[in-house]
Each structure stands twice: as structure tokens, then as C-alpha cells.
Amino acid sequence: MKIVAAKKILKANDQLAEENRQKLTAAGVFCVNVVGSPGAGKTTLLEALFAALDGRLRPAVIEGDIAGSIDAERIEKLGVPVVQINTQGACHLDASMIAAAAEDLDYSAIDLLLIENVGNLVCTAGFDLGEHLRIIVLSTTEGDDKAAKYPAIFQGSHALVITKADLLPHTNFDTRRIAADMKRLAPKAETFQVAALTGEGIAPAAEWLAAKCAASATDD
């Protein structure tokens, strides 16, 4: 019984996600689902990417949080349009939340929509939001065993961004270990290593994102 219900919910979510994706694609908006643990540095990464893109794309953000609007306020300071979703306890965003949040965004004024998911390495893995790409953000201070312990979220991601690289000398994080696990779980995924607060390594990640966004626009 429980399993059937869960399947039904996921099926309904998949349909709604597909509708989201079609609307986004039709409007020429490239959409990225950014996932990772609480405190992985997702918001700081977005801030650094916007700085690196330097006005090249017209970005917008949907912020997903259990409570509050701390991250949305940070994005708003950059002059980037942002919609805050408060999940009120729910552990992940779903496609219906994105459809609702999209009503407050003007797709004709956006090239790149970044969705910052709730900090969660587990539940976010099961819910397609209608994005074109998913980026998994992992900080060096979380440990190099995370792909082995939470494989699903890594498996379905198109890029791994290793954050807080400036703290590498102070941790026992082995980049080769996570790279090997990622290669096994998602052979085609790109891996970037950044220190978002200093900007180190951000340029290649921003270039990759801009290229993906441009390629998507050409496909249409």
C-alpha cells in the first residue's frame, strides 16, 4: 500500500516535471537543479557563478528552504530575480512547487534558472523538477566517502562541484577517492573543484554552464 502510494506520487511528479521542462525549453530558459548537503556551499557557489558570468546571461533563482529566506536575501542583493519556496518541513522540492514558483518569474526575461534545492543528499534525488541539468555540490569538509554512502544523488547528476577547496590542506579529503566513485556512478559527469569565496576554479565551471546553456538554445 505504502509503496503504491509512493509510486503514484512519483509518477504524478514526473508528469508535472515534464510539463515544467517543456515550458522552460519553449521559453528558452535553461534550468539547473542544484543539490547538496546543508552547508555544502550551494548559495555561495551561485553567488560566485553570477560574478564569473558577469552579466553574460540573464539569471534567476528559485530558493528552496524548509524555513526562512536567508539564501534568497543573499541572491536578491546581487540584483538577481529570486523566488523563495518555503517547504514547511518537506525535505525536498518537487515539480509542483516549481510550477507554482514559476508564476512569479518572467521567463521571457531569463536565460538561466538555477534552482537551489533543500539541503539534503537523499530525498532530493528522487524528484525531477523539470530541470535540464543537475549539479551536485559537495564540500571538501564533508568527507570523500559521500558518493559511496549516498550514491543515488551522485548517479543522476551531470556535474560534481567540489567546494571549499581552500580547506583541503586542513582536511583528510582525498579528491582521487571521490573522483573514482563519481566516475563509476556517473561516467559522463564533469567534475569541478572550486573555492567559491575566493573565486578559485569558478571560471571553468561558469564557462561549462554558459556552454551548456548556449548549446540548449541552439537545439531549439
Add this chain to the structure above:
Amino acid sequence: MKIVAAKKILKANDQLAEENRQKLTAAGVFCVNVVGSPGAGKTTLLEALFAALDGRLRPAVIEGDIAGSIDAERIEKLGVPVVQINTQGACHLDASMIAAAAEDLDYSAIDLLLIENVGNLVCTAGFDLGEHLRIIVLSTTEGDDKAAKYPAIFQGSHALVITKADLLPHTNFDTRRIAADMKRLAPKAETFQVAALTGEGIAPAAEWLAAKCAASATDD
């Protein structure tokens, strides 16, 4: 419909958790539910606490992970009895999993049962496992805004252990901010600041845990 189902599941869990707690209490086993983000340092904290307790209590561990047995293998190396629960995708432990795992533990040979929950700041908050205490583990590298963003898990906890204190000089973590949020959410909770890898600050946390364990034994 969905809401009713969720309530039913939670009610069933609460009943089973109460049964777990009664069995633990009757057997003189003090049980602690250790929660926190992926990579907060929960396993390293357990290792440091066992070293600090230095054989004073007879501990055992239940390890909850989505996949694998990386953490359980670390605990086993210390000679501490350990049972690994693989949730196979589920984002939190529940009381039925603990009841099943308990069948592989000899309660008469245990004083302190530490349950390391799945790394998750959200879903673990809603599920009583039958523990006597809950400890929330937060690393300095996760950021000082986590209690504001994930209030439920902090609210229901009896102690906050701030880990990776050795990395404080390299972060923008403000201990006063998290302490203020914790005081608002859980006024009676204790706060400890530790660097588990070096042992810094572990002794007071271990003493507190031993005292709670002893007080519980006296109550019976």
C-alpha cells in the same frame, strides 16, 4: 489522503518507538539518537567519545546508512559491537528498523547504545526511534545559519555538538549566532564545541553523556 497516511505512519512509529524505549529502559540500556548532515562528523565524534570514555561504559552502536558499511567498519575496529542498517534509499531511520536491529544486540551486555542516523537535517527530525536523548551534530564548516534554516531538528535535541572546531579559523562560522538560535529553539539543551580528530573539547561531552547515562540508571 496523503496527510492522513503520513499521520498514520507517524503514529505507528511513535507506538513502536515507545516499545523500543521501554525495552531499553527495562534492560538498563541508555540510548542516544545522533543526527546531523552528511559529513558533519558523527562517526568521528563517536570514535572520540569511546576513546574518552575509555572503557567506563559498555557501548554499542547502530549505524544507519543508505548504502554500504563504511561507518560500521570504523566502529568495529574499536571493538565496539555494531549493527549496520542499510535503509536502501530511505532518508531516515525509523523505530521498526531499530527494533529489527536490536535483535542482533545483547542488551544485557550494553550500557550505552548510540544510534548514528542517516545524514539528514530534515527527515530524521520526525521519527522517534525510542531513544532517551537526541544529539544534533553540526560542523563549523556547514555554516552558522543551519539552526535558522532547519529548526525542527535543533528544537527536539538535548545537546548540540559543534564539530570541526579546529577549522574555525578558516571559516566565517559565528559560534554566537548558532548559540543564540539554539537557545531560542531548545533553551535546556547543552552545547559542546569539539575537534574530534584532535580530541579537543571531547572530555566535557563524554562526561555529560556518562552522567546522563548514570542518572538514567539511578531512575530505574
